[in-house]
Amino acid sequence: MPYLHEPIETILERKENELEATIKQVNDRIIQGKNPDIKMKVSGENIHWHLPYRNDDERSSVIRTIATNEYY
Numbered sequence: 001m002p003y004l005h006e007p008i009e010t011i012l013e014r015k016e017n018e019l020e021a022t023i024k025q026v027n028d029r030i031i032q033g034k035n036p037d038i039k040m041k042v043s044g045e046n047i048h049w050h051l052p053y054r055n056d057d058e059r060s061s062v063i064r065t066i067a068t069n070e071y072y
Contacts, residue, residue, distance in 0.1 A: 030049055031047065037052075038050070038051065039051070039052050
């Protein structure tokens, strides 16, 4: 990792900016309806989104995947 010689504050600030940019891209795609797997509910200025589950087996599978870090 070529940036390890930099001060930790610089590294963390860069990583925070990268993460914020990624979050903004994801949110923009959700708002624009470009992610069909996300369901949105708009109430005034509030926007809520969720992943729909078809059944309990699917929900359990998602939770199990997250819990075991299989998404890496």
